[in-house]
Amino acid sequence: MNNIKAFAITIGIPAALFFSSCSHTAGKSEKKIENAQEEAAFAAVALQKGKISSSLQIPGELIAYQQVDIYAKVSSFVKKLHVDVGTEVSQGQLLATMEAPEISSQLAGAESRVKSQEAVYLASKANYDRLYNTSLTPGTVSKNDLDIAQARMKSDQAQWEAGKAAYREISDNRNYLEIRAPFSGVISARNVSAGAYVGPTGKGSEFPLFTLQEQKKLRLVISVPEAYTGYLNGNSEVNFNVKAFTGRKFTARVNRLSGALDARLRAQRIEMDVINTDKKLLPGMIAEVNIPMNGSDSTFLVPKAAIVNSTVNVFVVRVTDGKAERVQVQTGREANGKVEIYGNLNEGDTILASANEEIREGAALKQVKIGQ
Helix, strand or coil: CHHHHHHHHHHHHHHHHHHHHHHHHHHHHHHHHHHHHHHCEEEEEECEEECCEEEEEEEEEEEEEEEEEECCCCCEEEEEECCCCCCEECCCCEEEEEECHHHHHHHHHHHHHHHHHHHHHHHHHHHHHHHHHHHCCCCCCCHHHHHHHHHHHHHHHHHHHHHHHHHHHHHHHHHCCEEECCCCEEEEEECCCCCCEECCCCHHHCCCCEEEEEEEEEEEEEEEEHHHHHHCCCCCEEEEEEHHHCCCCEEEEEEEEEEEECCCCCEEEEEEEEECCCCCCCCCCEEEEEEEEECCCCEEEEEHHHCEECCCCEEEEEEECCEEEEEEEEEEEEECCEEEEEECCCCCCEEECCCCCCCCCCCECCEEEEEC
């Protein structure tokens, strides 16, 4: 038993010496790290106000300034097409001629009824005139007979006017057999050929006869997110480009703002007119729109590396009396490595140019070099 105790004591002494040596070494290492941190030089900047000029890239779409699908008003057959896809037309130009023989028959019948009702009216009017002239001699014609003749004349006149209205209606329908352009533009689609049956309802009305677009003037449509709606107004000018013309910039000016946010996208619809006299730009093209975002007020600007996004908050490290002070901030726009910040700061404050979470509140910052 005595031998066992002696062995345990012999083993314990080196172990104690070993742990004591490790503890002493670890303490020296931690002290060296602390001293290195204190002796390290921290780059800093003097807080100043400035303006950030950046831009936002938003996709847009070019659409025709005016576009209409042209259908047939009455049931008829296509007699002749005067235009085709790509034809440039002017307002009122004849596009197609239709034929409907039944309309001609209806028009002839309506004309006959008008003439018949006119004859009846003229006869009743002549009868009334005779009775009236005779009634000028007292006792020759009773008042009742004169009133009856006058009522008959007015009734026949009303029938005549109704007949003329029916004739005009059929005549107007016959005018619809000539399809004319409602405005100047280009025929971008044709869906019928000569002899095709068309009409306001039924199989012939599945597709429009033509699609007409005004292409010399286009609309550039964009949806601007809520956060950026304040950068555009009725006088703003933007640049855009399209894939068809690489390296070429086009200019447009804001003409219409919807004044409300889309319930689904939470974005405002904005339209710009684009003059396209040479018709190089085509409706349906996707444009990349460059929206300038020039700040109106000066704000504090710091390097991006100066901002620390911790799990708790966003802050910068201010040097106060040689010690670190965490100042909570809110960030704004970013451009060219600079970020807008808002918080309890003053112009001229010394801010670390590169900060991290390892710099604790109140840590000593002995060597701080202020740069540009």
